[in-house]
Amino acid sequence: MSKYKVNVGDIELISLTDGKGAGEATEIFPTSDLNIWESEYKELLDGKVIHPRFGSFVISLKGKLIVVDTGLNGPDGELLDDMKTKGIDRNQIGMVINTHLHPDHVGWNLSNGQPTFPNARYLVPKHDWDYWTGPKIINDAPWVTDSVIPLHEGRILDLIEGEYDITPEIKAVPTPGHTPGHISISITSNGYHGFILGDVAHSPAQAEYTDWSPAFDVDPDLARDTRHKVFDKLERENILVAAGHFPKPGFGRIKSSKGRRYWIIE
Numbered sequence: 001m002s003k004y005k006v007n008v009g010d011i012e013l014i015s016l017t018d019g020k021g022a023g024e025a026t027e028i029f030p031t032s033d034l035n036i037w038e039s040e041y042k043e044l045l046d047g048k049v050i051h052p053r054f055g056s057f058v059i060s061l062k063g064k065l066i067v068v069d070t071g072l073n074g075p076d077g078e079l080l081d082d083m084k085t086k087g088i089d090r091n092q093i094g095m096v097i098n099t100h101l102h103p104d105h106v107g108w109n110l111s112n113g114q115p116t117f118p119n120a121r122y123l124v125p126k127h128d129w130d131y132w133t134g135p136k137i138i139n140d141a142p143w144v145t146d147s148v149i150p151l152h153e154g155r156i157l158d159l160i161e162g163e164y165d166i167t168p169e170i171k172a173v174p175t176p177g178h179t180p181g182h183i184s185i186s187i188t189s190n191g192y193h194g195f196i197l198g199d200v201a202h203s204p205a206q207a208e209y210t211d212w213s214p215a216f217d218v219d220p221d222l223a224r225d226t227r228h229k230v231f232d233k234l235e236r237e238n239i240l241v242a243a244g245h246f247p248k249p250g251f252g253r254i255k256s257s258k259g260r261r262y263w264i265i266e
């Protein structure tokens with residue numbers, strides 16, 4: 001079994017899970033081909049269905065704890081139980097980052113109307129905030145009303161723009177397309193590099209079939225372009241990747257051999 005904790009220099013990354021979704025592979029990825037799924041990615045299929053995981057990561061650095069994404073908080077939501085099992089006290093979390101404002105990334109921002117992480121500030125990309133709270137969208141995005149706006153009203157939400165240094169080791173970088181303000185998290189410590197992908201990709205199959213964009217990308221063309229650029233860099237620099245929607249625990253690298261590009265589990 002692969003490990004749920006990895007090190008990037010002095011930083012520890014801990015993988016958490018909040019259950020998983022379900023959808024037909026060719027509905028989630030409309031330009032994908034069921035024959036390819038069946039011949040190359042059988043291990044990801046359950047009949048014709050794939051199950052993108054709702055994964056989060058904790059970044060631990062010298063006693064400082066940051067949660068990246070907070071799952072869906074659906075009927076099988078298990079994020080808080082998983083944290084407990086892994087010895088993480090939610091009161092110790094000093095910061096929460098939402099890579100974007102889709103419902104499967106903000107689900108546990110609050111619990112029973114109160115911040116789930118009472119001692120944290122919450123970081124949200126400003127372009128996503130502007131998009132999702134705009135008058136045309138907000139009525140169709142009840143999760144934003146429920147799980148994001150109260151943080152703003154409680155003055156514990158910070159909006160960030162562009163490349164943003166969270167600490168000297170941890171940086172938010174814009175990776176737009178899936179949503180307008182989508183960010184990933186780049187980590188550098190002691191010469192080691194890691195990258196929390198967010199929703200730049202949803203399946204290991206996209207390492208090879210990088211053109212496959214999921215139906216829920218706001219701008220599929222931009223998302224595809226971003227995914228190519230990000231994957232090329234991750235491969236070229238052999239960077240450790242943390243991917244929340246990939247199978248547990250979601251750590252791996254992008255590698256090529258014989259003209260094909262693969263996701264290699266760490």
Ligand SMILES: [Zn+2]
Binds near residue numbers: 102104199245
């Ligand atoms: Zn997602």
